[in-house]
Amino acid sequence: MDWQNIFSLALQQGLGPSAVVYCLAAIGLNVHFGYTGLLNFGQAGFMAIGGYAMASVVSTWGLPFWLGVVVGLLLAVVLALLLGVPTLRLRADYLAIVTIAAAEIIRQTVGSVSLLEYFGGQDGLTGFSDSFRSLNPFSGSIGIPGVVSWRANDAWVMLVGWILVVICCLIVWLLMRSPWGRVLKSIREDEDAVRSLGKNVYSYKMQSLIIGGVFGALAGFITALKSAAINPSFFATDITFFAYTVLLVGGAARVLGPVAGAIIFWFLLSFLDLFFTQAAATGLIPESIMTSNQASLMRFIFMGLALMLLMIFRPQGIFGDRKELALDAR
Amino acid sequence: MPAETTAPMETPGRGTSASALRAREVLADVAHEPGAKKPDPIVVADHITRSFGGLTAVDVEHVEVQRGVITALIGPNGAGKTTFFNLLTGFDRPDSGDWSFNGTSLNKVPAYKVARMGMVRTFQLTKVLSKLTVIENMRVGATGQKGETLLGAMFKPMWQRQETDNTKRADSLLERFLLIKKREDFAGELSGGQRKLLEMARALMADPELVMLDEPMAGVNPALKQSLLGHVKSLRDDGRTVLFVEHDMDMVRDISDWVIVMAQGKIIAEGPPESVMGDQRVIDAYLGAHHDEALTFEAEEKIHAEASSEFQGGPAASAAPRASTGTTERTGSTAATGEHAAATEPASTRTDDHEDGPR
Incomplete structure (x- = not known):
């Protein structure tokens, strides 16, 4: 067992591009679910819209990279409007159903054979990140020697990604301390009460859906950029649920909840993966019990267990306030 | 009173x-x-x-x-x-x-x-709004807040003064409604x-x-x-x-x-x-047009008994006992006002009940 190697690689993942992706997606969900009480189960759809818009604008239509980013953000707004207009007047569960369906529709559409020439079908698109990578100031291996290191491209994605995270957190913090954020939190508690006080609940919910969706699109950009490729399997439904896990681990309705959640989630997931793989490889877990292939899947079992324990012993997440959560039980 | x-x-x-x-x-x-x-x-x-x-x-x-x-x-x-x-x-x-x-x-x-x-x-x-404090509940109530628009929200100086004014008003209302001690508690508490x-x-x-x-x-x-x-x-x-x-x-x-x-x-x-x-x-x-409450047999019997005593003794005589059995919520109210409650409470009686006949 090479513990140093396990920790080093787990840390690499915990701060790496994947953590950034889930962090951004979870910040969006935090605005939706944590603050406004909107059950968006289609965050992967917002990510797919963002990622595919950027990728196809560049590699299919040959337009500049920045235009791809702008189109991605605009389409995320359009998707939020499309989802919100019919459902935000209805009960919260309708939005959940519509968003999960919409995310699947988007994934199936971009992966379809008839749109192969635009979106590359199941193989997806590549070759859109050259202009992004050309801006990369790093070269060689970046990190703390002997502790953790990243390849130059990953380090560049991480730098941009974590800056985006900081900006998003700042926006969320600014918004949520304001009267605007107070209305959002009030809507989460009881939207009829808010309506009776003269606030246009529908408009606030729409604004929330759009802002969280745009954060989702940012996560989509990073998804595409971190592997310099994009394909429909990057945006499967479980991505949304991982993002929810990240949010709940960190604590919903807390500005830094998604950040802590993403780092811990990815650190633990890779740690368990590496531990079980090595344990099986070095014979710590005998072949008769499980093979190394099976061992690597143990991470999801233990992650699930950890989640259960979290929900039992610390349901408010890392940053949450237990007292606040206890109010629900009344 | x-x-x-x-x-x-x-x-x-x-x-x-x-x-x-x-x-x-x-x-x-x-x-x-x-x-x-x-x-x-x-x-x-x-x-x-x-x-x-x-x-x-x-x-x-x-x-x-x-x-x-x-x-x-x-x-x-x-x-x-x-x-x-x-x-x-x-x-x-x-x-x-x-x-x-x-x-x-x-x-x-x-x-x-x-x-x-x-x-x-x-x-x-x-x-x-359970997970907001009492004072935050009050602040939500104020209308025309500049900080409630998306752009205004980002810049605190734009709504700071209005917020202070609203808080003052909220505090005086909380005082009037005897909630000032609960100011920082969650409304859900x-x-x-x-x-x-x-x-x-x-x-x-x-x-x-x-x-x-x-x-x-x-x-x-x-x-x-x-x-x-x-x-x-x-x-x-x-x-x-x-x-x-x-x-x-x-x-x-x-x-x-x-x-x-x-x-x-x-x-x-x-x-x-x-x-x-x-x-x-x-x-x-x-008293008459209202029959949607489920009556137990005992309750029905009681109503009939009270009704017949009312016919014999006149409304004044029946008012006092009715007041005590009207609703459980009323037990804390004054006896003097019970008389009116008796005249209007659905659990009381009326001649229609007799036409339905006892079961």
């Missing part, structure tokens, strides 16, 4: 404050009939109907609510009071009809705009009665002209009830109009200047409390 110590029939117990006397004076010439014209109506509704499937919940021909007085909307369960409330405030849409507030038609106006116009309501099942107080105080943050209270006394303990009554009366002293739905007849008689009675979706009587409660149509509506 000095009024309650005297005989209820003669003294309506509506207080003797200037605003109460003024209200009585204004309403003195109004006819005691459904849809009566008022000298200065704040709300006028015409031909409002709302049905749910085959059931016509509300079918109001014409009604006016006088400005600056406390109007009670009463009626047996299922009379359509709350539905009518929802229709007036834009929380539900009528199938037909038109209604106006201060002369502006409210037809198809969304609820939040109705509230902004100065017609703010509370709810039967209190809606406090408050008792039922305190939630009612908070909801009322929060509604006042919007500085409404017309306050609409949906069952402000439901689930409130008798001690707090007195203070709530005082608060409702003080709304009228502020120059606000109050329209409230209530089942608690003590409260209705104690504070209302005018009573509108609904039954089966229609307005069946109007008038000052003392005249309405003696109205035969009202007694019929409460």
Whole structure:
């Protein structure tokens, strides 16, 4: 067992591009679910819209990279409007159903054979990140020697990604301390009460859906950029649920909840993966019990267990306030 | 409550404050009939109907609510009071009809705009914002906040001053409603009665002209009830109009200047409390037309026994025992007002029950 190697690689993942992706997606969900009480189960759809818009604008239509980013953000707004207009007047569960369906529709559409020439079908698109990578100031291996290191491209994605995270957190913090954020939190508690006080609940919910969706699109950009490729399997439904896990681990309705959640989630997931793989490889877990292939899947079992324990012993997440959560039980 | 110590029939117990006397004076010439014209109506509704499937919940021909007085909307369960409330405030849409507030038609106006116009309501099942503190609940109530727009929200200097002013106003309201000690507590930690107080105080943050209270006394303990009554009366002293739905007849008689009675979706009587409660149509509506409560065999027997004793002993003799068995909630109220409660409570009796025959 090479513990140093396990920790080093787990840390690499915990701060790496994947953590950034889930962090951004979870910040969006935090605005939706944590603050406004909107059950968006289609965050992967917002990510797919963002990622595919950027990728196809560049590699299919040959337009500049920045235009791809702008189109991605605009389409995320359009998707939020499309989802919100019919459902935000209805009960919260309708939005959940519509968003999960919409995310699947988007994934199936971009992966379809008839749109192969635009979106590359199941193989997806590549070759859109050259202009992004050309801006990369790093070269060689970046990190703390002997502790953790990243390849130059990953380090560049991480730098941009974590800056985006900081900006998003700042926006969320600014918004949520304001009267605007107070209305959002009030809507989460009881939207009829808010309506009776003269606030246009529908408009606030729409604004929330759009802002969280745009954060989702940012996560989509990073998804595409971190592997310099994009394909429909990057945006499967479980991505949304991982993002929810990240949010709940960190604590919903807390500005830094998604950040802590993403780092811990990815650190633990890779740690368990590496531990079980090595344990099986070095014979710590005998072949008769499980093979190394099976061992690597143990991470999801233990992650699930950890989640259960979290929900039992610390349901408010890392940053949450237990007292606040206890109010629900009344 | 000095009024309650005297005989209820003669003294309506509506207080003797200037605003109460003024209200009585204004309403003195109004006819005691459904849809009566008022000298200065704040709300006028015409031909409002709302049905749910085959059931016509509300079918109001014409009604006016006088400005600056406390109007009670009463009626047996299922009379359509709350539905009518929802229709007036834009929380539900009528199938037909038109209604106006201060002369502006409210037809198809969304609820939040109705509230902004100065017609703010509370709810039967209190809606406090549990995970916000009491003071934050109050701040939400203020209207026209610059920090409530997305762009304004980002820049604190833009809304800082307004926020301070609103907080001052909220604090003085909290003091008035005796909630100042709970200022930093989560609203979800408050008792039922305190939630009612908070909801009322929060509604006042919007500085409404017309306050609409949906069952402000439901689930409130008798001690707090007195203070709530005082608060409702003080709304009228502020120059606000109050329209409230209530089942608690003590409260209705104690504070209302005018009573509108609904039954089966229609307005069946109007008038000052003392005249309405003696109205035969009202007694019929409460006691005769209301059979939807499940009666146990024992309860039915008891009602029949009480009914026959009432026929033998006359209404006065039966009033006292009825008051104690009327509702459990009433046990804390004064005996002097029990008499009226007995005359209007659904659990009482009427000749129809006899025609059904004992099982």
